[in-house]
Structures are given as structure tokens and as C-alpha cells.
Amino acid sequence: MxxxxxxxxxxxxxxxxxxxxxxxxxxxxxxxxxxxxxxxLQEIADSYPEIYVEWxxxxxxxxxxxxxxxxxxxxxxxxxxxxxxxxxSDPFMTLAYTGIKAGLVIVVCDDPNLHSSQNxxxxxNWARFGKVPMLEPCDAQECKDxxxxxxxxxxxxxxxxxxxxxxRVSHSDSPVKLEERKEGKVPLGxxxxxxPKYVMVPINARVRRKIVEERMKKLEAYAEKFKYNxxxxxSQNIGVISSGVAYLYTKEVFxxxxxxxxxxxxxxxxxxxxxxxxxxxxxxxxxxxDPFLExxxxxxxxxxxxxxxxxxxxxxxxxEIVEQAIxxxxxxxxxxxxxxxxxxxxPPNMCAGCSHRALFYSLKKLGAYVFGDIGCYTxxxxxxxxxxxxxxxxxxxxxxxxxxMKALGKEGLGKVCAVIGDSTFLHGGVTPLMxxxxxxxxxxxxxxxxxxxxxxxxxxxxxxGFTVRQKSTHMVxxxxxxxxxxxxxxRKIDPYNVKETxxxxxxxxxxxxxxxxxxxxxxxxxxxxxxxxxxxxxxxIVTDKCRGCKMCLEIGCPAISWxxxxxxxxxxxxxxxxxxxxxAVCVGCELCAQVCKFEAIVPGKV
Amino acid sequence: xxxxxxxxxxxxxxVGGQGTILASNILTEVFLDAGYDVKKSEVHGMAQRGGDVTxxxxxxxxxxxxxxxxxxxxxxxxxxxxEALRYINWVKDGGKIVIxxxxxxxxxxxxxxxxxxxxxxxxxxxxxKEDVCMVNGQEIATKLGNVQAANVVLIGAFSNFFPxxxxxxxxxxxxxxxxxxxxxxxxxxxxEGRKAx
Numbered sequence: 189m190x191x192x193x194x195x196x197x198x199x200x201x202x203x204x205x206x207x208x209x210x211x212x213x214x215x216x217x218x219x220x221x222x223x224x225x226x227x228x229l230q231e232i233a234d235s236y237p238e239i240y241v242e243w244x245x246x247x248x249x250x251x252x253x254x255x256x257x258x259x260x261x262x263x264x265x266x267x268x269x270x271x272x273x274x275x276x277s278d279p280f281m282t283l284a285y286t287g288i289k290a291g292l293v294i295v296v297c298d299d300p301n302l303h304s305s306q307n308x309x310x311x312x313n314w315a316r317f318g319k320v321p322m323l324e325p326c327d328a329q330e331c332k333d334x335x336x337x338x339x340x341x342x343x344x345x346x347x348x349x350x351x352x353x354x355x356r357v358s359h360s361d362s363p364v365k366l367e368e369r370k371e372g373k374v375p376l377g378x379x380x381x382x383x384p385k386y387v388m389v390p391i392n393a394r395v396r397r398k399i400v401e402e403r404m405k406k407l408e409a410y411a412e413k414f415k416y417n418x419x420x421x422x423s424q425n426i427g428v429i430s431s432g433v434a435y436l437y438t439k440e441v442f443x444x445x446x447x448x449x450x451x452x453x454x455x456x457x458x459x460x461x462x463x464x465x466x467x468x469x470x471x472x473x474x475x476x477x478d479p480f481l482e483x484x485x486x487x488x489x490x491x492x493x494x495x496x497x498x499x500x501x502x503x504x505x506x507x508e509i510v511e512q513a514i515x516x517x518x519x520x521x522x523x524x525x526x527x528x529x530x531x532x533x534x535p536p537n538m539c540a541g542c543s544h545r546a547l548f549y550s551l552k553k554l555g556a557y558v559f560g561d562i563g564c565y566t567x568x569x570x571x572x573x574x575x576x577x578x579x580x581x582x583x584x585x586x587x588x589x590x591x592x593m594k595a596l597g598k599e600g601l602g603k604v605c606a607v608i609g610d611s612t613f614l615h616g617g618v619t620p621l622m623x624x625x626x627x628x629x630x631x632x633x634x635x636x637x638x639x640x641x642x643x644x645x646x647x648x649x650x651x652x653g654f655t656v657r658q659k660s661t662h663m664v665x666x667x668x669x670x671x672x673x674x675x676x677x678x679r680k681i682d683p684y685n686v687k688e689t690x691x692x693x694x695x696x697x698x699x700x701x702x703x704x705x706x707x708x709x710x711x712x713x714x715x716x717x718x719x720x721x722x723x724x725x726x727x728x729i730v731t732d733k734c735r736g737c738k739m740c741l742e743i744g745c746p747a748i749s750w751x752x753x754x755x756x757x758x759x760x761x762x763x764x765x766x767x768x769x770x771x772a773v774c775v776g777c778e779l780c781a782q783v784c785k786f787e788a789i790v791p792g793k794v
Numbered sequence: 795x796x797x798x799x800x801x802x803x804x805x806x807x808x809v810g811g812q813g814t815i816l817a818s819n820i821l822t823e824v825f826l827d828a829g830y831d832v833k834k835s836e837v838h839g840m841a842q843r844g845g846d847v848t849x850x851x852x853x854x855x856x857x858x859x860x861x862x863x864x865x866x867x868x869x870x871x872x873x874x875x876x877e878a879l880r881y882i883n884w885v886k887d888g889g890k891i892v893i894x895x896x897x898x899x900x901x902x903x904x905x906x907x908x909x910x911x912x913x914x915x916x917x918x919x920x921x922x923k924e925d926v927c928m929v930n931g932q933e934i935a936t937k938l939g940n941v942q943a944a945n946v947v948l949i950g951a952f953s954n955f956f957p958x959x960x961x962x963x964x965x966x967x968x969x970x971x972x973x974x975x976x977x978x979x980x981x982x983x984x985x986e987g988r989k990a991x
Contacts, residue, residue: 198822198832303837327833327860360835360860361822433860440859507863522865525882525921532876532908534809534900536845572905741905746844749899750906765906 195366201358204328205295205351206231208335209265210239212291213372216257217241218250220615221644222269223304224358225297229267230647233656238369243647243656246582246615247272251279251294255348258292259386261376263339267295270309271581275616277314280348284318285396286386287346287403290374291339297353300476300504304643306562306579308502310477315350315454319400321407322350322454323416324432328362334416334451343374345403345410352453354476356433356504408455416451417460419467426493427468429461429481434505438474441511445472456484465490472514476505538567540747541720541775543710544636547607547683548575549743549779550690556605556697559588561617563609564643564712565636572744576607583608583616589631590624602698605632611641611649614664618673624702625674632696633675634705635666636683638712646715670704677703683710684722686782713775722776724791728769733788736763740780740789747773748780757786801854803862807881808873809898810845813945816971817871818849820949823967825853828959835860846877871952873931873945874898875914882918891922892952892991894931894944927951927991934986943983950987961988 199207205228209217217239219229233241240257244250247268257264268276273296280294296314299305315322321341325334331353338349384392411417421427427446428438435449448464450456465471470493473482482495498513499505512519538545548568551558552575560566560576561584568576578588589606596604608617613635624631641647648654653663667678679696681689696703711718735757740748752765769780771792781789804821808814818834826832830853837848850862867885871892872878878893885891893914902908911917918926929951931944946968953964968980 196826198826198834355837356835356860359837360833362833362857362860363826363831436858436860441863506861507859508865511863522883522886526879526917528880528883531880531911532900532902534844534846534876537901539844738906744901744905746901746904749904752906 196363197366198361199328199332199364200227200361201325201328201331201353202227203231204331204364205267205335205353206236207364207366208332209293210236211332211367211369212336212339213263213370214239214265214339215262215372216254216264217267218244218253218265219267220244220247220250220272221641221647222247222272222297223644224299224355225267225269225272225295225353226644226647227358228295229656241656243649245650247276248279251276251283254294255279255283255288255292258288258290260378261290261374263291263372263374265293265295268297269305270296270298270311271305271307272296273311273314274309275582280314280320281318282388283348284320284400285388285393287399288342288348289379290372291342292348293335293338293342293351294348295335295351295353297355297358298477299355301355303355306581308477310480311350311352312453312480313478316480319404320348320350320454321345321452322352323451324352324453325357325451326432326436326449327357327360328364330416330451331357332364337416339372341410343372345407347403347407350454352432354433404455408458411452411455411457412459414452414457416449417457418449418451419460419464420447420449421467422446424468426470426472427464428472428474429464429485430474431481432476434474434476434510437505437507437510440507442514450481453481456481458488461485461488461490474499474505474510477501535570536567537570537744537746538564539713540745540773541713541722541777543638543683543707543713543720544568545573545743545745546686546777546779547634547636547689547707548573549783550683550686550693551575551605551607554690554694554697555603556693557592557603559585559592559604559606561585561606561608561612563612563636564638565607565609568607570744572742581616582612583620586617586620586624586631586633589633590620590627590629593629593631598700601630601700602694605634605693605697607634607636609642610635610637610639610651610666611647613666614650618669621670621675621704622673629702630700632693632699632703632705634693635707636710637666637707638710638715639718640712640715642712642714646712666704666706675702675704677701679703679705680708681705683707684777684779686779722778724776724778725794726769726771726774726776726792727778727781727789728771728792729767730788730790731766732758733786734763734766735761735786735788736765736767737785738767739785740767740783743779743783745780801852801857802869803867804851804869804871805862805867805881805884806849806851806871806873807877808847809877810847812847812873813942814847814849814873817873817945817949818851819971820946820964820967821851823970824959824963827963827967830854831857833857833860846880848881869952869955871948873948876900876911879911879914879917882921885922889922889925890955891918891926892948893918893926893928894948895928896932896944929987929990931987934990935983938979938982938986940979943979946980946983947987947990950984950989951991953984953988954991
């Protein structure tokens with residue numbers, strides 16, 4: 189092994205967090221999948237059998253389960269993406285009051301630049317808002333180390349601890365020194381006498397409220413001694429205060445500057461910051477997203493040389509963005525050889541044979557206004573389908589459609605529906621559906637059931653019949669659930685049958701009562717377990733019949749392409765070109781053949 | 795172990811499903827084994843397939859940033875022609891380029907709304923002259939019996955730029971990352987790729 193025989197392995201940041209949890213003796217880990225946090229729990233499930241692990245129904249449940257385990261004396265972790273903590277914020281804010289018994293760490297992974305998210309949030313604000321300490325690692329080694337330290341802090345100060353990941357930390361790989369697992373020291377067991385600590389009724393919560401403030405003072409003192417709040421004195425002229433990956437970018441382009449790298453971003457070490465201001469003439473604060481450190485440092489009474497006046501407060505940073513911001517006009521960009529904007533983009537697209545494509549084709553033909561939700565099917569908004577009209581957050585489609593119908597009255601009948609995926613429905617769609625029935629709504633909810641949490645890379649959920657470790661378990665029946673909630677009209681459709689789908693959806697959109705439509709026989713086309721069988725392995729174009737009308741291009745299938753070239757069909761219709769089907773990509777879903785009016789798309793011969 | 799201060803920047807680009815992740819994992823293992831500090835960064839975006847995929851891979855005595863600075867790429871290893879051209883500005887003067895001669899049409903081209911860029915090779919040669927290597931990864935891999943091994947063919951070709959690293963080190967990394975039943979095919983693919991330049 190390199191490096192003097194230490195066990196060293198290249199790990200992704202998320203895998204390093206999983207490893208850190210294992211080494212820290214974690215017993216319970218919970219999460220709901222969400223980019224860029226998903227791999228943390230997946231890695232624990234795959235590699236560390238000592239840890240009980242679950243895909244929870246949503247992030248709020250994940251945190252509640254983890255907190256219960258911690259109160260019972262087991263080190264526990266909940267991981268989620270930035271918007272997941274919005275969902276989990278209710279238990280989060282009050283767990284800061286109760287504290288824990290064994291260590292409780294909440295990993296929250298931000299997504300600057302919205303690589304795979306509906307918004308951009310700076311989760312450091314949760315630490316200040318919730319009065320909870322937060323650690324921010326910059327690479328895989330720190331991911332592992334900080335996870336372990338987070339558990340120590342949690343138990344020492346009786347508080348949940350936030351660990352901040354982000355796309356470029358969670359999804360970057362670098363070498364990590366591996367160590368052994370050490371079980372936690374807190375004994376397992378519940379303490380029924382400790383009611384004032386855990387029952388947050390006003391009389392108890394008022395007492396805990398004060399304890400939170402006292403704990404914050406102790407944590408501030410701890411931050412001054414925290415060894416990962418580190419000064420590197422090089423230049424006496426310019427010093428940078430930074431944290432996480434922003435520190436790495438800055439260090440990369442300005443190695444000659446002095447640095448104060450903060451491993452703990454809340455609470456801040458005021459004395460160390462004061463010392464840094466004494467050691468360097470000018471201080472630049474480099475941080476991604478909000479002026480979090482900058483605001484606090486200014487509130488301490490310091491003048492900074494640069495901060496968000498030059499460093500962007502949105503999207504992600506990078507070495508060249510930091511260089512350009514600090515150098516200003518002195519930055520020399522590389523010579524442009526090709527303008528990337530002139531090249532055709534390659535946006536994400538539904539896979540060939542995806543059942544969502546078929547569903548959205550029908551919805552487009554019906555002219556429905558679709559309140560959409562979070563998942564692969566959000567791609568239904570992209571051209572050429574352009575058949576999804578809103579996407580806000582997990583579960584928002586159902587309430588949205590209900591509200592629109594209440595506003596439009598009878599005028600809305602036949603025009604509005606909600607489309608939500610199976611996993612998203614179970615995460616956040618059950619309560620709004622109950623609301624629709626209870627409040628005498630008349631909206632239609634389509635559950636696009638592809639049998640898996642697809643977009644994040646195939647995670648199990650309560651509707652698949654399997655746990656995270658592939659144990660067979662209870663499987664939610666969507667139709668039965670909808671009926672119990674009060675929905676009388678529950679229909680099923682096979683989205684690959686366009687005619688039937690359009691008929692059923694039309695009837696339900698026009699019905700002056702709430703309805704639920706569940707897609708069947710529509711598993712994710714990439715899901716091997718439920719491999720969808722089609723009658724034919726692929727389809728092909730009868731070039732003699734193709735009139736080049738481009739109708740089949742309207743479904744946006746990656747297997748179908750346009751070939752320019754004037755000519756005519758066998759029966760003499762002029763055309764400007766023809767289409768082609770890529771046999772290697774086509775899975776034989778037959779949607780294009782149903783769309784073609786000239787019988788020019790037929791089953792291919794093997 | 796060579797331990798000068800310089801960090802080498804390798805940028806990989808391709809289309810989801812082409813196996814760029816395996817390729818970058820091979821690089822990671824090889825250069826870690828050679829005693830370097832390494833960092834690799836990639837974006838796992840929306841949708842499983844079809845989108846563009848990029849990986850930043852860096853090795854040296856000490857690597858800070860997980861991302862390569864724009865314009866600082868020493869080696870561009872691209873698995874698809876359009877995805878090579880998209881990142882041409884990232885390559886520094888004197889940078890080396892290996893491109894797989896494959897065209898995968900993006901949606902706008904499929905729909906007849908945009909042209910797939912012509913003369914990608916010519917454009918690269920205009921700026922980088924003889925430092926541009928074109929490899930027919932699909933053809934070589936197909937001859938070996940599985941087109942999926944084109945990514946390892948590319949790694950084989952690319953390995954020629956690092957004569958200090960012996961062939962068996964690359965093969966060790968490939969074996970470590972793949973299931974045993976895939977070893978034979980991929981070792982052949984690596985060796986054929988190594989001969990292709």
C-alpha cells in the first residue's frame with residue numbers, strides 16, 4: 189500500500205461519509221434519495237451490514253426515525269439533499285431543543301448551480317436558524333473525519349449536528365485513510381423519567397430554549413479550539429477566509445495568499461477570526477452562494493477587502509470564477525476557438541421506450557394543463573412533448589391541481605390534472621390527495637407508477653415491495669389507498685395504449701368528482717427486475733410509405749431521427765425527407781407506430 | 795514516483811451510457827498506485843442516459859481543486875465527437891487530445907432542428923496539429939466481440955501518453971474494477987487500444 193502502509197482508498201465524498209458513519213459506530217441510518225446525497229445511504233446498505241439502514245418515506249420521516257434511535261442510545265444519521273431539509277425542518281427545529289442521547293448527525297447536501305434540483309439553497313442558514321452546529325468538509329478525507337467528529341460533538345454538547353455536503357464534495361473522489369469501527373459509548377435504552385427533556389410542551393420547551401442558548405455559547409468556545417478551523421499564514425498582505433470546496437478553488441489559483449479555512453461554519457470562532465485580521469492586511473471572504481460568513485464577519489465589526497462585491501452569490505464557484513472575481517480586469521480568459529453556444533445541446537431526455545413519454549403524448553393530445561412533480565417525468569415539460577406546466581416541490585402537483593380547479597370552477601373540467609410519480613406520491617402526495625377528497629374537490633391525479641425511484645438511480649420505496657437491502661416487504665396498493673382516502677373513481681391505464689389512455693383520462697378530467705388514475709405495466713425501462721416485455725423487439729420505417737410528416741418526431745424518442753432528402757413515397761407523395769429508427773436504441777414500445785398515420789412504422793425483423 | 799509540484803489535468807467527456815465513469819476510475823486507480831495524490835469529479839445529473847457526461851481528473855504531488863481550471867486541460871479524452879468539440883476551449887496550448895470517432899446525435903439533431911458539427915477532426919488539428927489522435931473505439935471493440943468495451947480501447951490508446959507507467963499497472967487497475975468474467979475482453983480491448991496509436 190502507498191503512503192507508509194496506511195490503508196488508503198479512493199472514495200467518493202458520499203462514500204467517505206458512509207465510511208465515517210460506520211467507523212463512528214453508527215447503528216441506524218435513514219434517508220430519502222436526492223441528488224447529490226443518494227450514495228451515502230446506498231453505500232451504507234451495500235457495504236456496512238452492522239448498520240440498520242432504510243429508505244424512509246420522506247426526509248421528515250428519516251430524521252424522526254434517526255432521532256428516535258438516538259434517543260434510544262444508538263448513534264444515528266439521516267442524510268438528504270438541501271430541499272430534503274425543508275421537508276425535515278419541523279423535527280429539525282425542535283430536536284435542537286430536546287437534544288439527543290447518542291449522537292445524531294444530519295447530512296445535508298447542497299446543489300449549487302442546480303445540476304439536479306428545483307432551486308439553490310445555502311444550507312448553512314439552517315445552522316444559524318436552528319441553532320445547531322455545522323461542519324463543512326472539502327474533500328473525501330474530511331468527509332470521513334468530519335462525520336466522526338460530528339458524532340463526538342453531538343454527544344459532548346447534546347445536540348444534533350449538521351454536516352454539509354455539496355455536489356463537488358459529495359461527488360468528488362480522493363484518497364482516504366481507512367480506520368476500524370468503534371462502537372459508541374452511550375448505552376442502549378430509554379429513559380422514561382426524562383420527560384422534561386423530550387416532551388416539548390411550552391412549560392418544558394421554555395426551559396430547553398434557554399439551554400439551547402447556553403449550549404451555543406459552549407459551542408462557540410469549542411469552535412475556537414476546533415483543529416479544523418485552521419490558519420495558513422503565507423502572505424501578510426492578503427488573507428482569505430473560506431470553507432469547503434470554495435477554499436480548494438481559491439487555494440488552487442492563489443497559493444501565495446494566507447488562509448483561514450473554517451471546518452466548522454457554525455458557530456464561528458470569533459477569536460480566531462480576530463487573530464487572522466491582525467495577521468493580514470486585507471481579508472477576502474470567498475464562499476459559495478450566500479454571504480453567510482461575510483455577514484457575520486461584518487457584524488463583528490470588521491471591514492473586508494472583498495466578498496460578495498466580486499464573488500458571485502448564485503450558481504457554483506470554480507477556480508476560474510474565483511480567479512476572475514479577484515483579479516478583475518487582470519484575468520486573461522483562454523482563447524475561444526469554438527463558441528459552445530453554437531453547438532447543439534444535449535439535454536437530458538426520457539429514455540427510449542419510457543412509459544412517461546407515452547403518457548405525456550396522450551396528455552398533450554388532450555390539451556391538458558398538467559401540474560407536474562419531481563422526477564424523470566418532469567422532462568415532460570421539455571420540447572417536443574412540452575406537456576407539463578408546473579413543477580414546484582415533492583407532492584405539489586396534487587394540491588396545485590385541486591387549487592386550480594377550486595379557482596376555475598366548472599370551467600376547469602376537462603382541462604386540468606396532476607401527474608406525480610410513485611415514489612413522489614408516497615413521499616408527499618398522500619396528504620394532499622386526502623385533502624382533495626375531504627374538501628369535495630374534483631381534480632384528477634395521475635400516478636405514473638414506474639415501480640421505482642428512477643431519477644436518482646433506482647431506489648426502493650414503499651410501493652416496490654422491497655427494502656433497501658432487497659428484502660421482500662409490504663407493497664402499497666395505490667388504488668386501495670386512494671379509495672380509503674375517499675376517492676371513489678380509481679382507474680388504471682396502460683400508457684403504451686394511446687387510444688385507451690386518452691379515453692380514460694378524458695372521462696376523468698371531465699368528471700365533476702375527484703379521481704385517481706394509476707398507470708400499470710409501466711415500469712422504468714431501465715429497471716431490470718420488472719423488464720417490460722413488448723410484442724416486438726424493435727420497430728422500423730417503411731421508407732416507401734414515409735411521407736416525412738414528422739409526426740413521430742413529436743414524441744421526442746432518442747431512437748428516431750430525421751434524414752433530410754427530397755423525394756417521394758412509392759405512391760407518389762412528395763416529401764422533404766424521411767425518418768430513421770436506430771435499431772440499437774429502440775426497445776419496441778410501439779408508441780411511434782401508434783402515432784404514424786401512414787402505416788410507415790412496422791415491427792422490425794430480427 | 796515523480797513528485798514535482800505540477801498537477802496534470804485530464805478532462806473526460808462523453809454521453810451517458812458510454813462508460814466514461816469506468817474509464818475515469820481506471821485512471822484514478824493507476825495514478826493513485828503510482829504514488830500521486832488524485833482527485834476526480836463528475837456530475838451525476840438528471841436522467842439515466844443520453845445527457846452529456848464530464849469528468850475532471852487531476853493527479854500530482856498535491857491536488858487542491860476537484861475541478862480543472864477553464865483553459866488548463868493537459869489532456870482531453872473524449873468518447874464522442876460533439877462532446878469533444880464542446881470542450882475544445884478548455885484545452886491549453888500544447889495540450890494532447892484523444893477522440894473516439896463516434897457520433898451520437900443529440901435531440902435537436904434527431905429532430906432536424908440543428909446540424910451535427912462537421913469536420914471535428916479538422917478543427918482540432920487546426921489548433922493542436924499532430925497532438926490530436928483519433929481512435930475508432932467502436933470498430934476495435936466490435937471486432938473483439940463487444941462494442942461496450944470501446945471505453946477501455948480509448949484508455950488503452952490514452953495510456954501511451956504515460957510511458958513511465960507500465961502496461962501491467964493498467965491491467966491491474968482494469969482487473970480490480972471489473973468482474974472476472976469481463977477481464978479477458980477488457981484486457982484485450984486495452985491492448986488493442988494501446989496499439990492503435
